[in-house]
Amino acid sequence: MAMIFVTHDLGVIADVADDVVVMYASQIVEHAPAKELFKRPRHPYTEGLLASIPQRTPAGEPLHFIPGMVPRPDQFSEGCHFSPRCQYAEEQCSVAPIELRGPSQSPAHHPGTATTSPEALTRCLRQDELELVGAGSEAAARSPGLGPGPTELAPSEPLLQTVALSKQFELRSGVFRRVHGSVKAVDAVDLRVMAGTTLGLVGESGSGKSTLARLVLRLMEPTSGTVTLDGSDITALRGPSLRRNRQKMQMVFQDPFSSLDPLQTVSEIVGEPLRIHTDLKAAERERRVVELLRQVGLRRHILDRQPHEFSGGQRQRIAIARALALHPQLLVCDEPVSALDMSTQSQVINLFSELQDRLGLAYLFIAHDLSVVRHLSDRIAVMYLGKIVEEGLAEEVYLRPTHPYTLALLSAIPVPDPEVQRKRRRIVLKGEVKVDETAMGGCRFRSRCPFAMEICSSVDPEPYRTRAGTTVRCHLHTSGPNLAGETVARLGG
Numbered sequence: 001m002a003m004i005f006v007t008h009d010l011g012v013i014a015d016v017a018d019d020v021v022v023m024y025a026s027q028i029v030e031h032a033p034a035k036e037l038f039k040r041p042r043h044p045y046t047e048g049l050l051a052s053i054p055q056r057t058p059a060g061e062p063l064h065f066i067p068g069m070v071p072r073p074d075q076f077s078e079g080c081h082f083s084p085r086c087q088y089a090e091e092q093c094s095v096a097p098i099e100l101r102g103p104s105q106s107p108a109h110h111p112g113t114a115t116t117s118p119e120a121l122t123r124c125l126r127q128d129e130l131e132l133v134g135a136g137s138e139a140a141a142r143s144p145g146l147g148p149g150p151t152e153l154a155p156s157e158p159l160l161q162t163v164a165l166s167k168q169f170e171l172r173s174g175v176f177r178r179v180h181g182s183v184k185a186v187d188a189v190d191l192r193v194m195a196g197t198t199l200g201l202v203g204e205s206g207s208g209k210s211t212l213a214r215l216v217l218r219l220m221e222p223t224s225g226t227v228t229l230d231g232s233d234i235t236a237l238r239g240p241s242l243r244r245n246r247q248k249m250q251m252v253f254q255d256p257f258s259s260l261d262p263l264q265t266v267s268e269i270v271g272e273p274l275r276i277h278t279d280l281k282a283a284e285r286e287r288r289v290v291e292l293l294r295q296v297g298l299r300r301h302i303l304d305r306q307p308h309e310f311s312g313g314q315r316q317r318i319a320i321a322r323a324l325a326l327h328p329q330l331l332v333c334d335e336p337v338s339a340l341d342m343s344t345q346s347q348v349i350n351l352f353s354e355l356q357d358r359l360g361l362a363y364l365f366i367a368h369d370l371s372v373v374r375h376l377s378d379r380i381a382v383m384y385l386g387k388i389v390e391e392g393l394a395e396e397v398y399l400r401p402t403h404p405y406t407l408a409l410l411s412a413i414p415v416p417d418p419e420v421q422r423k424r425r426r427i428v429l430k431g432e433v434k435v436d437e438t439a440m441g442g443c444r445f446r447s448r449c450p451f452a453m454e455i456c457s458s459v460d461p462e463p464y465r466t467r468a469g470t471t472v473r474c475h476l477h478t479s480g481p482n483l484a485g486e487t488v489a490r491l492g493g
């Protein structure tokens, strides 16, 4: 069966595609066999996309992105649509339409085309002279594996702390919505986020991440447990003191297309928290809105525009500006880059980093992709069916996972090189997250765990603390192979 797979995820392309078509601003800019395209891109836009893959940048460094954004159709250049953003553009690139063609037949004109197959097509005037950089071995070398261990952060008082935080939902079905069970969406979660640092929270869909985020912000009442923010137990607060404390933390949502009111202008969206929670006069409010927009890289001429006039990345910037309006100390970000393409995702992640450096913000940063959270996070917590199954320093969790679920999540991160990706041995998890397992005893991951032992079906694993400061819930550290804190990658899959 033939398949056309449309995605902005280059890792998925590396995994499944034989041929790749790259589109930019309504045009095909490159069409080539997948292996060739990743190794030796021939269009500068493809090169820029490959460079934006998070795994290609060492943790802690700013991610690469393509400056500028895709133009509107009425703003396309006469020649190459990519020319205004292209670092290799010359004058003639924007003069006349450029055809999609194969490499030049003259050897003198294509010094680096020895590996280019004749069927590869590119829409670039300079394709025969440019030597562009691919994603190949560099990216493969940075896939999860063994690496140097960083030192642990100095302990201090956390800005945010949850203790035994739990939320149970009733499961209902049928016409009369009868209760037929319950799910522990968040089950006795203990987390700490230090001021000015990032805790990355990862897990598959249905793990309980969004519920945990809502509990932290007290948008939902917990079944039990506490949330302490800056020394105050916000689960016990009511009325004005709750409102005051809530201002210290704000949320940024996944979908910038639906989280902004389509009928409001940018000025109203960003200024709304100021109107509700401060006494600022209209002129002062506008000054502050302009300042907030500047902080996220936007300018005042957009004040009267509405959300539909912006791209996904710009809308997310507007949402971040609004979240910053009341000088929060903590941003709870629920999958804020999942809906964005790779280059835009890199821009927004870099913006989060810059804002953290400049404003000393702390983040609870939720994502389902470990390669994304690794870039921003000081620590990473891995959640499965309501429980935090592993929590530790970001590099430690990424390079030396101690829980089988973390190992499976890491092995699911595609390596952006079709040759390496297709040879990798991956842990494919059987089944999906099953909510009814939260009600049974034993380890919740056991039905999908490749290493499950007898004890796993009857005894819920207690937290085990490794020498590197990781806390893990898995019997493998105390029974069977007795890993005693060593990486579970030792066991293979």
Ligand SMILES: Nc1ncnc2c1ncn2[C@@H]1O[C@H](COP(=O)(O)OP(=O)(O)O)[C@@H](O)[C@H]1O
Pocket (backbone or CB within 6 Å): 169, 170, 183, 185, 203, 204, 205, 206, 207, 208, 209, 210, 211, 212, 435
């Ligand atoms: N309001 C609700 N009522 C009942 N069940 C819910 C509700 N919100 C979430 N759940 C359930 O809680 C579990 C965790 O959901 P969620 O927190 O959205 O996970 P994630 O964000 O990791 O995808 C899921 O099984 C979901 O169906």
Ligand code: SF4
Pocket (backbone or CB within 6 Å): 403, 404, 405, 443, 444, 445, 446, 447, 449, 450, 451, 452, 453, 456, 461, 473, 474, 475, 476
């Ligand atoms: S406790 Fe058992 S089932 Fe659970 S993750 Fe560890 S080995 Fe697997």
Ligand SMILES: [Mg+2]
Pocket (backbone or CB within 6 Å): 209, 210, 211, 334
């Ligand atoms: Mg969610």
